[in-house]
Amino acid sequence: MNRVLDLAILGLLMDRDHHGYEIRAQLRDRLGLWSNVSFGSIYPALARLEREGFVEAVAAEVKLASLSTGSLSGERATLRALRPAPALGRKGRKVYRITDRGREQFALLISDPATLDDSKSFSLRMALARYLTPSLRVGLLEQRRANLAQRLFEMRQQAKTDDLDGYARSVMEHGAKAVELEISWVDDLLASERNNQQPLAREAN
Amino acid sequence: MNRVLDLAILGLLMDRDHHGYEIRAQLRDRLGLWSNVSFGSIYPALARLEREGFVEAVAAEVKLASLSTGSLSGERATLRALRPAPALGRKGRKVYRITDRGREQFALLISDPATLDDSKSFSLRMALARYLTPSLRVGLLEQRRANLAQRLFEMRQQAKTDDLDGYARSVMEHGAKAVELEISWVDDLLASERNNQQPLAREAN
DNA sequence: GCACGATATATCGATCTGATATAATGAATC
DNA sequence: GATTCATTATATCAGATCGATATATCGTGC
Numbered sequence: 001m002n003r004v005l006d007l008a009i010l011g012l013l014m015d016r017d018h019h020g021y022e023i024r025a026q027l028r029d030r031l032g033l034w035s036n037v038s039f040g041s042i043y044p045a046l047a048r049l050e051r052e053g054f055v056e057a058v059a060a061e062v063k064l065a066s067l068s069t070g071s072l073s074g075e076r077a078t079l080r081a082l083r084p085a086p087a088l089g090r091k092g093r094k095v096y097r098i099t100d101r102g103r104e105q106f107a108l109l110i111s112d113p114a115t116l117d118d119s120k121s122f123s124l125r126m127a128l129a130r131y132l133t134p135s136l137r138v139g140l141l142e143q144r145r146a147n148l149a150q151r152l153f154e155m156r157q158q159a160k161t162d163d164l165d166g167y168a169r170s171v172m173e174h175g176a177k178a179v180e181l182e183i184s185w186v187d188d189l190l191a192s193e194r195n196n197q198q199p200l201a202r203e204a205n
Numbered sequence: 206m207n208r209v210l211d212l213a214i215l216g217l218l219m220d221r222d223h224h225g226y227e228i229r230a231q232l233r234d235r236l237g238l239w240s241n242v243s244f245g246s247i248y249p250a251l252a253r254l255e256r257e258g259f260v261e262a263v264a265a266e267v268k269l270a271s272l273s274t275g276s277l278s279g280e281r282a283t284l285r286a287l288r289p290a291p292a293l294g295r296k297g298r299k300v301y302r303i304t305d306r307g308r309e310q311f312a313l314l315i316s317d318p319a320t321l322d323d324s325k326s327f328s329l330r331m332a333l334a335r336y337l338t339p340s341l342r343v344g345l346l347e348q349r350r351a352n353l354a355q356r357l358f359e360m361r362q363q364a365k366t367d368d369l370d371g372y373a374r375s376v377m378e379h380g381a382k383a384v385e386l387e388i389s390w391v392d393d394l395l396a397s398e399r400n401n402q403q404p405l406a407r408e409a410n
Numbered sequence: 411g412c413a414c415g416a417t418a419t420a421t422c423g424a425t426c427t428g429a430t431a432t433a434a435t436g437a438a439t440c
Numbered sequence: 441g442a443t444t445c446a447t448t449a450t451a452t453c454a455g456a457t458c459g460a461t462a463t464a465t466c467g468t469g470c
Contacts, residue, residue, distance in 0.1 A: 005456085005457085019418075019419090020418075020419070020420095021417065021418045021419075022417095022418095029363055029366070030368075030369060030373055031373070031376075032373075032376045032377060032380055034356075034380075035322065035323055037457085037458090038457070038458050038459065038460095039418090039419075039420075039421095039458095039459095040420090040421075040422085040456095040457065040458060040459075040460090041456075041457050041458070042419095043419065043420065043421085044420095044421095044456075044457085045456085045457095048456095092418090092419095092465090093417090093418065093419085094418090094419075117240065118240055123376050123379070123380070126372055126375065126376050127372060127373045127376045128372075128373075129372040130370050130371075130372055151239075158234055161234070163235075164235060165335050166335075167331055167332060167333070167334040167335055168235055168236070168237075168332045168333075170331065170390075170393075170394065171236075171237045171328050171331050171332045172237060174328075174386075174387070174390045175237055175239075175328070177386060177390075178383060178386060178387075181379075181382060181383060181386055182379070182383075185375075185379045185382075188375075189375065210425090210426090224449080224450090225449075225450070225451095226448060226449050226450075227448095227449095242426085242427090243426070243427050243428065243429095244428095244449090244450075244451075244452095245425095245426065245427060245428075245429090245451090245452075245453085246425080246426050246427075247450095248450065248451065248452090249425080249426090249451095249452095250425090250426095253425095297434090297449090297450095298448090298449065298450085299449090299450075
């Protein structure tokens with residue numbers, strides 16, 4: 001049921017085809033999901049998305065022995081490609097492509113305002129914001145801002161409660177500052193959204 | 206294998222006895238672990254800690270009908286307390302106390318410098334920092350600072366890579382700013398650690 | 411030739427999440 | 441004093457995630 005990883009993977013596949021290993025790197029380098037997502041999440045998620053018809057495997061890219069093919073290596077490559085069961089071969093990357101149903105699902109997931117609670121999923125949406133219409137973007141930003149303002153208030157309250165020692169209080173105060181920083185980020189995004197003199201999105205495909 | 210929740214629970218029990226429901230609230234309000242930890246984590250974790258001998262259940266606090274006890278309510282309470290199997294009763298809070306072995310385990314977990322990678326576990330340690338010796342505190346802070354500096358460098362690099370659109374870049378830049386904020390927090394803590402004119406910790410216990 | 415690090419997929423057990431079930435308590439309303 | 445309702449409280453389930461490990465190929469350097 002975790003839509004976050006589904007959204008992230010589909011978002012990457014909107015851009016171009018990818019295989020699992022690459023998806024992990026892109027999650028880190030382009031979508032801001034550091035603390036590397038484990039392979040134990042990636043591969044099951046891809047299998048799930050395929051099962052649901054949102055992505056399809058577009059033939060394992062079996063690396064042929066470059067140009068000078070000795071008969072032996074050629075034969076081995078053929079053997080590997082023909083082998084019946086073991087899931088398109090040991091090795092040989094399995095490249096995935098998003099389907100039409102996958103695109104629909106992506107549009108659904110990215111514009112769903114229900115799951116906007118945590119920083120991680122919000123950042124992910126922003127990293128994919130070029131796929132949203134301007135009005136949806138503003139809507140999500142405003143809702144996130146409201147959430148953060150509420151949270152800031154709560155954290156301020158907590159930081160004031162008396163039975164905290166200095167360290168615990170310091171943690172709460174830092175937490176509040178982090179929320180403030182995110183609020184000012186959202187405000188910047190909203191500002192550049194409203195007077196979109198310098199649009200943040202390049203052409204979305 | 207997740208030591209983080211174990212550390213958090215043992216940390217709370219160092220202070221005083223708690224039952225599961227209360228632990229969840231304290232995790233949020235005193236240890237800065239918002240985005241409420243689910244009960245599906247808390248109760249199994251307590252069972253695990255009990256199985257390993259780090260905590261013990263100190264009799265379910267069966268709420269007796271306050272002062273004016275009608276015979277009926279008294280009888281019901283007795284019946285509930287005597288019922289044989291179902292794990293100290295439906296309802297009636299199960300209060301846990303930390304054992305000596307639990308204290309040892311806590312000391313071990315909180316001073317382990319290996320698992321200092323993410324913000325969440327670092328914040329948790331800081332919320333419990335009064336249980337650390339000054340030198341261990343400084344050690345953890347310095348190591349965290351080094352981690353963050355490395356990370357800041359990486360994020361700066363990523364924000365500069367060319368094939369990002371404006372939104373993705375904005376995410377990366379905000380991420381870098383968040384790391385900077387945490388670095389300055391760590392620096393503040395280190396400073397007040399070194400000239401501990403106003404010690405952050407009140408009496409530990 | 412061959413050692414080694416990077417690329418790549420897959421799977422396992424332990425754990426975590428989000429949802430749901432169950433039930434007692436306390437307070438307000440009638 | 442009956443009834444509704446939110447809060448307190450424990451427990452469990454399916455599905456998802458993590459961290460570790462296994463396996464194998466590719467590319468580079470020696």
